[in-house]
Amino acid sequence: EDKVVQSPLSLVVHEGDTVTLNCSYEVTNFRSLLWYKQEKKAPTFLFMLTSSGIEKKSGRLSSILDKKELFSILNITATQTGDSAVYLCAGDTGGGADGLTFGKGTHLIIQP
């Protein structure tokens, strides 16, 4: 059975801090790992990672995949209160043709 585990489950930091969110996966026929940000509604897409060691960056967010260790991290630098959300990672087996297996998410709270 495919499994995605995220840690920590919850994290509270102050504005300006840097955070690292973790995601480990055991996914048969792994194709890619995706990161999403979920606020009050549905998840919004952040990154899709398919290759090991190549960092993807978008503003203050960055992510990297380690296919040998079956692990990914999501970094957020200089956090802002608007970064408060649940961050989900998901394993993909079908390149978009199969449903995703989600982790339980990391609930990130940024305090002013």
Add this chain to the structure above:
Amino acid sequence: GAVVSQHPSWVICKSGTSVKIECRSLDFQATTMFWYRQFPKQSLMLMATSNEGSKATYEQGVEKDKFLINHASLTLSTLTVTSAHPEDSSFYICSASFPAKGAQYFGPGTRLLVL
């Protein structure tokens, strides 16, 4: 690009009624759409995979006669919750596979409350 809409956003209904939720890809064609369910403080769980022009594939434990899925066109999939009961109250989210990017994009979700 890759915008997915859902309608309605909120539904409150009486037990025993059927509820239909629409999922549309607005600026791309999606041969595959997915339906997820999310209970409070839990992650998204895949319910079914909807392929245009063919029957949906349901995940284990999801009743196909209760959750009817129709994918009539490349931009529209519908989920009908038949004879809804309070335990069906949840957040239902669809996603569409965007072929060019290989990623799934999510609709805004539909909150269903069955009284």
